[in-house]
Amino acid sequence: MAHAEQREAPPAGDEVAHRPTMTRAGLTDRLAPWMPFLLVPVLAVLGWLAIPSTSSWLTLTVSGLAMGMMIFIMASGLTLVFGLMDVINFGHGAFVSVGAFVGVSMLLVLANMTEAPSLMLNLLAMLAAVIAAMVATGALGWAFERVIVKPVYGAHLKQILVTMGGLIVIEQLIVVLWGPEEIYILRPEALQGAVTFAGAALEKYRLVAVGIGLALFIAMRLVLRRTKIGLIVRAGVENGPMVEAMGYRLRRVFIGVFIAGSALAGLGGVMWGLYQELITAHMGQEIMILIFIVVIIGGLGSVEGCFIGALLVGLMQNYVAFLEPKAALVSNIALMVAILMWRPQGMIPVVKAK
Amino acid sequence: MTHPILETRDLTVRFGGHVAVDAVSCTFRTGELCAIVGPNGAGKTTYFNLISGQIPASAGRVVLNGQDITRAGVSRRCDLGIGRAFQLTNLFPNLTVLENVRLVIQSKRRMGFALFSTAASHVELTNRAEEILDSVRMMPLSGYKVSELSHGNQRKLEVALLIALDPLVYMFDEPTAGMSVDEAPVVLDLIARLKAQTDRTILLVEHKMDVIRSLADRIVVLHNGALAADGAPAEVMASDVVQEAYMGKELDIA
C-alpha cells in the first residue's frame, strides 16, 4: 500500500527498464488511512444509540472528549520519546508527578492570584505554574537522559528497568522534598464548577484542557512535519552511526527530544494534578497504564494516532462506565485488544516497513 | 530430469497499486538449474518470496510436486522441500557460526521439540555441521559469532545454511554478491556440485553474466514483474529485452 499514490508520473526518459506496472489501488486501500479518524464519530454514534437519555449522552460525550484531551496531553511526551527515539520511558510517570508538584507549589505560592475570581489572573497563575513545571521536568529530563537513558538506547528491556529505577528514585526524591503527605489543592477560582447547557454539565476546567490539548496537537504536528528533527530522530534510532556519518549531531537532537518529552509530561502533570485536586508522588505511576494504552493503540510515535487514541479511550470509558460499571474495568483493555487485532501496529503506525 | 517439481500459475502480488510480480507462470523441473535475471526491481526477490511463502500472493498459485502450497506457511513449505538463501544477509547474529549451521540440521531432522536431552549430546549434528562448514572453507571461523564476521563471510555462511538444509528446491538470491574473487569460485563450485546431484532443482538469481553462462541450463527473465523471456541461455541472452533493459551498454569505458 506504500505505492498507493505516486507523487509524480514515472520518469519520461527513454529507459525501457524502469516502468513498473501500476494499477489503481482499490477503494479499501485508499480509505484505510482515514479509518482511524472515523472511529471517534462512529463510537459517539454508537454511544448515542445505546444511551437512552440525550442529555446524559451529551454530558458523557463532551466530558469524555475533554478527558481524552487531558490524557493526550500526558501521553504526548511519551509518544514523542517512545515513537521517535524508541525509548520506553517508564519514568514518564515520575515526570508527571514532578510536574504536578512543581506546578502546584507554584500555584500555592500564587494563592492570591488563584483565589481571585478573575479568569485572567487565574489563567496567568496557571501559565506560571505550567512554565515552572515544564522547566523543572525539562531539566530533570536532561539529567535523566544523560545519566539514565543514554547507555541503553536500543535495548528495550534495559530501558524498562533503568527508567523504572529512575522512577523510584524520582518518586522518593519527591517524598524527601515535599514530604510523604498527599497535597490537596483547589482549582483556580474561575475554573471551578461547571457550565450547563442543554441539560448537560461540563466542568469548566475541562474546557481549558480542550484548549491546551488542541493547541499542543497542532504545535506538535507542525514541528514534526516542517522540520527535519523528526526524521533525524527516527533515522537515528534505526541506524545511529549512519545519521552521524551524514553529519548530524545525533546526541544533541536526542537530548533535545527527550527534554521536550519530559517537559510535556510536566505540563500533563500540572493539568492532571489540578484535575484530581490531589497530588501524590505516585500519581504519575498510577496513570501510566492508561497512557501506555493510548500510545499503543495510536501506533507508537504517531501524534495523530495518540490523539485519536486518547479521545477513544476518553469516550469509551464514559460510555461503558455509564452503561455497565462492572465492565469499566476491562473497557480500555478490550479497546486495546480490539484495535490491535484490527491493526497489529496500532491505528497509525509510524513504522512503515521491517 | 524432466519431472516438473515446482510450478507457479499466474502468480501475482500487488503492493497497493504496484504490481510487483505480474501473473508469472513458470514450471521448473527436477535437476535443472534455472537462472532468473532481470533489472533491479524486476521482482526477482519478490518472486522468491512468493514461492518460499514470505509474503502471501494476491492471486495465482504455487504448486510443489503436484501439491498446492499457495496457502501454506513458511515453515511448512520448508518442510516440504523449499529452501531459500537471502539476498541481504539474514542470520542469527549472536550465535556462533557452528550453532547457525547446527540449527538448520536440527530442523532438517525434526528435533526441535526434544525438550529433555541436552543439545550437546547430539554429536551427529555437530559432525555434520562441521562437514558443511568445511566444504565452504569456513571451519576456522566456526567458533566466531556471526556478528563478528566480515560481510563476505556472512554471505558464505548464508549459502552454507542452505546447503545444510538440503531442500528439493534450492533458491539462491545473488549468492556471490560481495564475495571476493578468490571466494566466489568456491561457492560457485558448490552450486555446480549440487547441480550434478540430479535430484535437486536450483533457482538462481544472479547479476553476473559469466556465472550464468557457465552454470545455467535455462534462463527466465523477469521485467517489470512480468515474465519477459524463458529459454535456453544462448537464445535468451541474445534477445532484445535482455540486451536493452538488462545489460545496457556494456562497460566499454576502459
Place this chain on the structure above:
Amino acid sequence: MPEPILSLEGVFTDIAQYHVLQGVDLTVPAGEVTMLLGRNGVGKTTTLKTVMGHWRAREGRILLDGTDIARTPTPDIARMGVGYVPEDMGIFANLSVEENMVLAAVTGPIDPARRDWIFSVFPPLKTFWSSAAGNLSGGQKQMLSIARAMIEERRLYLIDEPTKGLAPAIISTMARALRELKAQGASILLVEQNFSVAKALGDGVQVMDDGRVIWSGRMAELAGDAALQERLMGLSLEGA
C-alpha cells in the same frame, strides 16, 4: 602525483578483542579514484569505518586535508565534506526514499538540479520517491545509498562495494556518475570486488591483506600484470 586529500599513517584498529587493522598506510590523492582491493575479511570495511570515526584507531594518524581527524567526532568529519556509502547500505527502512534523501542533504533543501541528475542515473528512485525505503529491492537500496552520498557535493567519497546486487545496465550508469563526480573535482576511495569495474574506474590501487596495505600503485600496473594479481589476491582477476 597530486596532493593527498586523505592519508592514513600506521593506523591500528581493534574491534572488541580482535586486532583488525594492523598498521594501515594509505593515501588518496586529490581528484583521483583510488581503489581499495582485497579478499574477504582483510579489513577494507574497517578501514573506511575508522576514517569515518565509527571505530576509533588505537594508534596512528588519519589526515584529512592535513588535519588529523583520528579523534574528531563523526558528524564533524562528515561536515568536512566526506560522503559515505556503507557496505550494508545504511538505509533508513522506516523512512521514505524522499525522507532518506532529505536527510542526506545536510546543508539545506535538496537542489532540484542535482536531484534530477540523480534520477537520470538511478531512475527507480524517482518512481519510488515516496515509498518506504525498506520495501525497495536489494539493488534499489544500493542505488539509494549511493544517491544519498551524491545528493550534495562532497570533497571525498568513501564507497564500500557499491556494485553488489546491481544489474549490469545500472552498473555502467553508476560508473558514469562516479566519473562525473570526479570531473567535478571530488576524490573517491572505492572498495570493489568487481574487477572490471575497478579497472574501468580506478586511477590508483591499494591492496590490503591481513589488516595492512600490502601493495599500492597505479591501476595500469596491476591490470597488466597477472602474476602480481595472483600474488596479491590469490587469483588472476582478469578471468573472473
Place this chain on the structure above:
Amino acid sequence: EIRIAHVYGKTGPLEAYAKQSHDGLMLGLEYATDGTMEIDGEPITVIEKDTQLDPARGRALLAEAYGDDDAHIAVGPVSSGVALAMLPVAQEYERILLVEPAVADSITGSNWNRYIFRTGRNSSQDAVSNAIALAGPDVKIATLAQDYAFGRDGIAAFREALEGTEAEIVHEEYVPTDTTDFTAAAERIFNAMEDVEGDKKLFIVWAGGGNPMGKIQAMDPSRYGIEIATGGNILAAMSAYKQFPGMEGATYYYYEIPDNPVNDWLVETHQERFGGPPDFFTAGGMAAGIAVVEAIRRAGSTDTEELIATMEGMEWETPKGTMRFREEDHQALQSMYHFRIKVEDGVEWAIPELVRELTIEDLPIPVRNQ
C-alpha cells in the same frame, strides 16, 4: 524489659498515615508512662518493622518480631489486607496483636482470633455513625463507593444501620477503585435520583486518592436538589471539604472536638514537637500506646493469657475519651462525632464543627465474629 513491636507499612503509598500512627504510638507510651518510658521499672523498647504494604512480608516480620525478637506485644498495621494476613501469626505464636489503624470489619469479625485486639475504629463504626448523622425524616440517599470488599462492606453496614430510621437508600453506585473520571457515575446517580421526592443526599465512601466529591460537586448536583455527604478524613483531605460548607457527616477524630485532658496534652505536645495539630491516625496510635501500657500495668505481667484476661472489657482514657475493649470481639468501642462543615479563612482545611458526640451507647455496633 518490655518489647513492643510496631509492624506497619512505613514506606509505600500509605507512608503519611504510617508516620502519624507511629508518632501517636510513641506519644501514647510517653503519656501513659509520664515520660519515663518504663512500666513498673521495666524499660520499654519499641521495635519498628516495615511491611512495605506487602502482606507476605507483614507475616514474616510479625513472626520475626514474636520469634526472633521475642516481642511481648505487637501493634499495627496500616493496611487491612496486611492486617488480615497477619492475624493467624498472632495465633500461631500465641501473642497479642493490637490492630491499629486497619479498619476492615473482618479483622474483628470473621477472621478474628482471641489474640487480636483493635483500638482503631472499624468500618461498622464509621457506617453506623454516618447513618445516624445523615438519617432524618424523608431522607433519600444514594451511595457511591469503590467496587471491592471494603466499599461494599461499608455500604452494607451503612444500609443495616439505616434500618429502623426514616431514611432510605434509593440507589447504590459502585465504581472501580482506580476510577478518575466520575462523570458516568454521577450521571447514573442523577438519573436515578431525578424523580425521587424528598431530602436527597449522596453519601460517598472513598478510601485513598481520587476525590470524587469535588468532581461530582463540579457537575452541579444541586440542579437535582442533591446534597453531598461523607465522613471525616485526615486534615490534608479536609481541605477539599472547603467546597462544602454546611455538609454533615460523622468523623472519627478532629483535634478540636474531644474535650478531655488526654487530648489537651496530645494537641499541645504535638504542636510543640511537630509544629502542627495531631491528625486522624495520631489519635489512634496514641490510644494504642496508652492501651498497651495500661494493660501491662494492670496485668502486672507480660504474659499473654494474663494480658488477654485484663484487656477483655478494659476501659481506658484516650484522646477520644474513654474506650472499652468489648469482650466478644476485642473491638474498642469509642465515641464518634457528628459534624457540620464550617469554612474559616486562614485555616488550610475545612473545620468539622461538632454537632453531637455519638457515644458508645449511641452506637449499636454489631458483633460479627460468631
Place this chain on the structure above:
Amino acid sequence: MLVKLLSGDSPRSPLLALILLAILIALAFAPFLFPGIRSVDTAARICIFIVLVASYDLLLGYTGIVSFAHTMFFGMGAYGVALASVHMGRGFDALAVGTLAGAALAAVFAFLIALFSLRVRAIFFAMITLAVASAVAVLVSQLSQITGGEDGLTFLIPRELTPAFRFGDELFGVRLNGKLLNYYLVFLASLALFLLLLRIVNSPFGRVLQAIRENDFRAESIGYRVVAYRTTATCISAAVAAFAGALYAVWIRYVGPDAVLSFDIMLDILLMVVIGGMGTMYGAVIGAVLLLIAQNYLQELMGLGAGAFEGVPILPELLSADRWLLWLGILFVLSVYFFPTGIVGRLRQGR
C-alpha cells in the same frame, strides 16, 4: 555426573562456580547455618524466587519475549493451593490438586496470551500482558466471594508442615519440626524445578528458542514453526511460575493480590533477571539472592548509615531507613550500568 545434572551447562567461570556452590550450600543448610525465623524465611523466599526468575528467564532471556504477566501465573499457582486448601480442607491432596490445577490454568492462560504474540510486535505484546495482568489483579480483588478480595485468603496446610508437628528433639540446636520439613520441601522442589529448566534451555528445544530470539523470521524459513515454539515456551514458563507460586503459598500460608499478584513482584523479577544476567539461568540464582538480601537487609543497613551521619544537613534524611527505596532505585540504575550483561555475563568475560 554433576555436569550431567547441570545439563552440560557449566558455570564457565571459576568465581561463578564458587559463588553458586556457596549459595547451594547456604540454602541446603540454611536452617542450621542461619537459625532464626527471618533468615530461614529469607532462604525459602530465595529458593522460590530462583525458580520464578529462572522460569521468566526462559521466556525473556532465551525466547526474547517481554511479558509483564509473569506474576499472574505465579499468583495462579498460589491461589490454586489456597483455594484447594480452603475447599478441600487441609491436606497433601489439596496441595497437589491446587498446584496442578493452578499450573494447568496458568498454561491455558499462557496459551491464550501467546496467541497474541502472533499478531503484534514485541513491545505491544509486553503492554498487552501488562494490561491483562493488572486487570486480573483487579478482578481478583473484586471477586471477593471466591478469592477473598483485597484481604486474600488464609488457609491451613497439612500439620506435618507446621511448627506444631514435632518429629524429634533438636539437631545442632535446631528444633525438628514441621517448619523444617516445609523448608526442605520448598528447597528440594525448587532445586528440581531449577535443574529441569536448566535442562530445557540446553536441549535442542532451547537452542531453537535462542534462534527465534535472534531472528524469528529466519528461524521460520529454516523450518521452525515459530508460533509453536513460542507458545510452548510461554506455557512451560507459566506452568513453572505457577509451581513456584504454589510453593510460595505453602510457605507463607496466605495469598492475596498484594502478596502474589502485585506489579512490584514483576519488577523484582525483571530486576533479578537483568542484574543476574539474561539468558544464563545462573543469573536467576545470583539475581534472586542478591536482591532478596538487599530487600530484607538494606533497611537495617541504612538505619546504621543514617545514625552515623547525624547532624549533617540532608544526608540523614536521604539515608534514613524509610528511604531504602531510593537506594534500591539507584541500585537498579547502577547495576544496568556496570553489569550490562548481568553479573554472570561479567564474571564469564573474566575480570
